[in-house]
Amino acid sequence: MSPVLADVLQVTALVGALALVHRPLGDYMAAVYSSKKHLRIERWIYRGVGADPDAQMRWPAYLRGVLIFSAVGVLFLYLLQRVQDKLPLSLGFKAITPDQAFNTAASFVSNTNWQSYSGEVAMGHVTQTAGLAVQNFLSAAVGMAVAVALVRGFALSRTGDLGNFWSDLVRGTVRILVPLSVVAAVVLVACGAIQNFGDIHHITTLTGDKQALSPGAVASQEAIKNLGTNGGGFFNANSAHPFENPNGLSNLLEIFLLLVIPFSMPRTFGKMVGSLKQGYAIVAAMGAVWICAVVAVTWLEYAHPGTASQLAGGAMEGKEQRFGEGSSSLFAVSTTMTSTGSVNSFHDSFGGLSGGVLLLGMMLGEITPGGVGSGLYGMLIMAIIAVFLAGLMVGRTPEYLGKKIGTREIKLAACYILITPALVLIGTAAAIALPDGKAAMTNVGAHGFSEVLYAFTSASNNNGSAFAGFGANTPFFNTTLGLCMLLGRFLPMVFVLALAGSLAEQKPIPETAGTLRTEKPLFTGLLVGTLLIVTGLTFFPALALGPLAEGLTS
Amino acid sequence: MNNSVTSTLRVAWASLRILLVLTVVCGVIYPLVVTGIAQGLFHGKANGSEVKVDGTVVGSELIGQSWNIKGTKTPDPTWFQGRPSNSGYDPLATGSSQLGANDPTLVKNVRAARKQVAEFNGVPESEVPKDAVTGSASAIDPGISPAYAEIQVKRVAERNRLTAAQVERLVQDNTTGRTVGFLGEPSVNVLKLNIAVKELATK
Secondary structure, eight states, X not given: OOHHHHHXXXXXXXHHHHHHHHHHHHHHHHHHHHOOOOOHHHHHHHHHHTOOTTOOOBHXXXXXXXXXXXXXXXXXXXXXXHTGGGSTTOTTXXXXXXXXXXXXXXXXXXXXXXXXXXXXXXXXXXXXXXXXXXXXXXXXXXXXXXXXXXXXXXXXXXXXXXXXXXXXXXXXXXXXXXXXXXXXXXXXXXXXXXXXXXXXXXXXXXXXXEEEEOOOOXXXXXXXXXXXXXXXXXXXXXXXXXXXXXXXXXXHHHHHHHHHHHHHHHHHHHHHHTOHHHHHHHHHHHHHHHHXXXXXXXXXXXXXXXXXXXXXXXXXXXXXXXXXXXXXXXXXXXXXXXXXXXXXXXXXXXXXXXXXXXXXXHHTTSTTTTSTTHHHHHHHHHHHHHHHHHHHXXXXXXXXXXXXXXXXXXXXXXXXXXXXXXXXXXXXXXXXXXXXXXXXXXXXXXXXXXXXXXXHHHHHTTOOOOOTTSOOOSHHHHHHHHHXXXXXXXXXXXXXXXXXXXXXXXXXXXXXXXXXXXXXXXXXXXXXXXXXXXXXXXXXXXXXXXXXXXXXXX | OHHHHHHHHHHHXXXXXXXXXXXXXXXXXXXXXXXXXXXXXXXXXXXXXEEEXXXXXXXXXXXXXXXXXXXXXXXXXXXXXXXXXXXXXXTTSOXXXXXXXXXXXXXXXXXXXXXXXXXXXTOOGGGOOGGGTSOXXXXXXXXXXXXXXXXXXXXXXXXXXXXXXXXXXXXXXXXXXXXXXXXXXXXXXXXXXXXXXXXXHTO
């Protein structure tokens, strides 16, 4: 079978699996967040911590829960790393330095999972499983909670109530993420991923050399790392490491895990606002951009991979033999477009133009399909902008899902879409202007610039993948990128929840003949167009200096 | 003011307790349950798919190794060679070169590798496959392409006093096709292949 045919079959199988699963999973998630009943284990948790899961919260209260819970998470994870040398099962690893511990704590709590450390020689068993992996679950559950709160803003009327943050957090974790992770982890072990709490195993090879084999609870972390669109690898090589991703089947499973919740959430949205078609219009926009990028990157990696790759006969630098160009490209697009950032091949060595597409995937704001939760709320914000533009064209007050998009709503949406571009462009400019930026580049010329741009894009959009030649473990980058991750995660949430509150207070306006039909393909087209124009206007100059310059000169 | 400070502290206290409870659920119970199932059902895989020769562990079938002459950087012609590695196949330093696909250093490395692989195996440079001259992502890639194995057969057979046909068969035995027919790429496991060669040569 030719590699191209195999790639086509693989994408078809993936899309088929997602299409099959999105319905039951989307409906299930809607039921989880709408149900009035608490499971027994949940009641134990609420009683143990003294939280009332039935108290309705208005948006400031909901937001306060999100922010304070996350701040406590950062602090806890920071301290855990700082005392690592005193913890049991730490494999002899030292305490993490303050700037790196801050960076890592910010990274995992903000669902970014940028890693300036190297897992196999830095993090012991306890830090990995009780620290990093826990935030893989919780940061994902927080993202989903905020998305659900926004959906409730559309679904509810004449109230300011958005639900209860504690109950949304606990339900997302206990009913959705944990059960799916158990299943996925067991399948990964069956493929060959390791799962133990042993010591580093020193062995002697047939040539008489020594080799050290790493231990770890890898499969359990791998499952949630991808399912929660986190992306922080157990090892430095991330999902390229054979212990994390042993074969073609585990690879497809991991890609599926990246995509399954983000592509199912529009169904949850449709279900909760009472019109499945509205959900389909959203998922169609997400899917269209994703599939175009998959085709583009795969084609570019085969056909226009760059000077060194052409000399070698193919773009295999930084890729694993068992995956090849096709499965690596599919993974790369899926991870950059879901704000995950796990990698099964190193994006730094992708061709100039395909690297540019991966960058663009993040610059779109991580909404095609985006991270768990964040993808949906980001796309809904973009839908509000699209509705607003359409309203301007015909001179009508825009409305979306029966809610008026007035001055307050559009201001909040506009603030949302300004935050990450500001962080990315100001951050990149500052790093390039200061000596720190140039010192951190592995590569020269336009590609070196791309490394810096990629780092700030990845951190601010909470992706976490890197052009990993970039030497980011310096106090300057640990701090600035750490701040970008926190601001890029939590400032948008402020605007999303404020918007949700404002929508929930409105009374619904009846649909008339003049209402824009947001469930139709025309709207999906308008949405994709809006997305591309907004992103293009913002980032084209930066892209031209980096990947475009590199791709067009090679 | 006082009110908002107390209520913030109240939420922080609730947050800390809920974080600790969920740490027990997601950070203790979950990994232990998965470990229990994994160790029960897939003991060998969960512990790293280690391979033994004469009762001693000589590696993991998932982790590539260096096949250089001991203590040198010279590849040993007795063995099948793996792909270039950024860390000399050290599993405690995984990751790739990170060089861009147009980087002048990478161009130089590829050119040098092509020459070296061609001379080492006595084949023209045009027959050197892409995986032989490019560094893997993990630096511990356990596999090579069937094409790269193919150009090494003659050399390995001569060095081990075997026939090319015998070695050819061993290559086929240790080649994994695409998983379920269309996932990933075919790959030859270098460690398992070399063990098989050694066993046959010392028979």
